[in-house]
Amino acid sequence: MQTDFSAPQLADPILSDANTILRKCVRCGFCTATCPSYQTTLNELDSPRGRIYLIKQMLESGKAPSPEVVDHLDKCLGCMACKDRCPSGLDYERLLAIAHDHIRKTYKRSPGERLRRRTLLAILPYPKRMALAVFIGRLFKPVAPVFPHFLRRLLQTIPDKRQSVKEHQPLMQAERTSDRGRVILLTGCAQKAVGNHINEATERFLTRLGYRIVKPENAGCCGALSHHMGEDGAKRHMKTLIDLYHAEIEKGDIAGIVLSTSGCGSTVKNYGQYFADDPIYKDKAEAVSNLAKDVSEFVTEEDVRAAVKRDMRTLHIAYQSPCSLTHAQQIPHAAPNLLRAAGFSVSEPAEQGLCCGSAGSFSLLQPEISDSLRDRKLKSLDACSPDIIASGNLGCITQLTKKRGCPVVHTIELLDWAAGGQRPCEEERPS
Structure with a gap:
């Protein structure tokens, strides 16, 4: 794809990076076959190819995008299926992050949009707030239809109290039979509040395999939500987590940072990339990223066969x-x-x-x-x-x-x- 950035624009390292990425696009359209939003709307501008062109125009102009452009970019789920199909190896994730940053700095969303996004960012990354919101939400859930659409949707998403698959069994504690080192367990924000049974299962299983579980206090959000939404504050969350985890790494005997929250895992694994130009956090971020593994990646088939x-x-x-x-x-x-x-x-x-x-x-x-x-x-x-x-x-x-x-x-x-x-x-x- 041909680009038309000015010399002063290309002097900006971020726009220079965007220019390099944009020029890799050959507009072949392979990405459209795997794009969920395009498969749903069948609108070219809701495909990766269409969005890449919109991002090119937006960044070249340097101006605030139109509401229509923002709407098409907001419809991207960030699933990255397009990256698997791209024959040119275009870094769509990085390009989308640059676009989100430009939108955040230049575009003023409607009051309703700002309120919805700020509500999510004020609650979801904080487990205690999330737990309180879930408690209150369950009280109002029976009358959810009387609320505006966004609040109704939010209330309907709140899970009711857990039910057993067939019959309930008492919680069974796991015993560690060997010592394979320490594992840092990332428990997630929403998962800690409404899905802690997943964290408990992860902890039990890893304990059976011989690992000592480390859950640093005050380990808040990994930054995934803010980053995915293109909002400010992501790196602040990331730095807090990096500092906590790196302190544990320096104590030694860490076999891995294990995540059963795969969305968080995708973010934590990229810390090294996100802080590559930060002289203070570069090495610490890379150390954390290198140890991060999804639980399905950390556990081996041999481990499972031995534990069954x-x-x-x-x-x-x-x-x-x-x-x-x-x-x-x-x-x-x-x-x-x-x-x-x-x-x-x-x-x-x-x-x-x-x-x-x-x-x-x-x-x-x-x-x-x-x-x-x-x-x-x-x-x-x-x-x-x-x-x-x-x-x-x-x-x-x-x-x-x-x-x-x-x-x-x-x-x-x-x-x-x-x-x-x-x-x-x-x-x-x-x-």
Whole structure:
């Protein structure tokens, strides 16, 4: 793609970076076949190719974009499926971040948009606030239809109290039989507030494998939400987490930083890239990134086979791979292979690489596209005739539970169950 930046613009390292990325696009259109928003709207400007052209025009002009341009860019889920298909290796994630930064600095969103985005950023990255919001939300959930659309959507997303898949079993503690070192466990923000059973299952399973679990106090948000939304504050969250984790790394004996929140994992693994030009945080960020692994990546099939205590062969699992594992982290097969190693029968649906529509805050800010993608994903999962649906991300689990009768649980919950842990639970289907 030809660009038309001026010499003064190219002197700006960020615009120079954008220019290099833009010129890699050959406008072949391979990306459109995997783009969930384009597959939903069939609008060229809602495809990666269309957005790249809009970003080019916006950055070249240096001016504030029009509301129409912002709308098309906001419809990007950030799933990064396009990166897998691009023959030129165009860094769409970096280009999108540059575009988001330009929009944040030059474009004034409507009062309603600003309020919605600020509400999410004021609550979701803070577990205590999130827990309080969930408690209050459950009180108002029965009258959700009387609220404006955004609040109604938010209330309907709140899970009810957990219900067992079949019958409840007492919480089973895990005993460490060997010492394989220390593991830092990232518990997530929303997951700590509404999905802590996933963290508990992760901790039990890793303990059985011989790891000592480290959960640094005051380890807040990893910055994923702010970064994904293109809002300010992401690096502030990142620096706090980097400082805490690096302090633990310096104590020694850290086998890894393990995440069962795959959206967070995609961000933490990129800390080294985000702080490459920061002389203070560069080395610390890289050290954290190098140790970060999704739990399905950290645990080996040999670990699972050695830990299994129950016969799981009668259960058929449909595995939905989050975009953050399939595209961002490039480990789509790790989790289903672990489930097979544990004895489960596992199927993977058609269109496995297509986003389910969760995409962080996207399901709240772009409900029409999100719901369409959810229904399309559930149709492909239903075709597998599963007993249980498994995924590796709380956002996907919440999204798929909205209209699903059978349990939707995290991969690590099934592995923990197979190893003698508690029967996995799901949230009740939101009304």
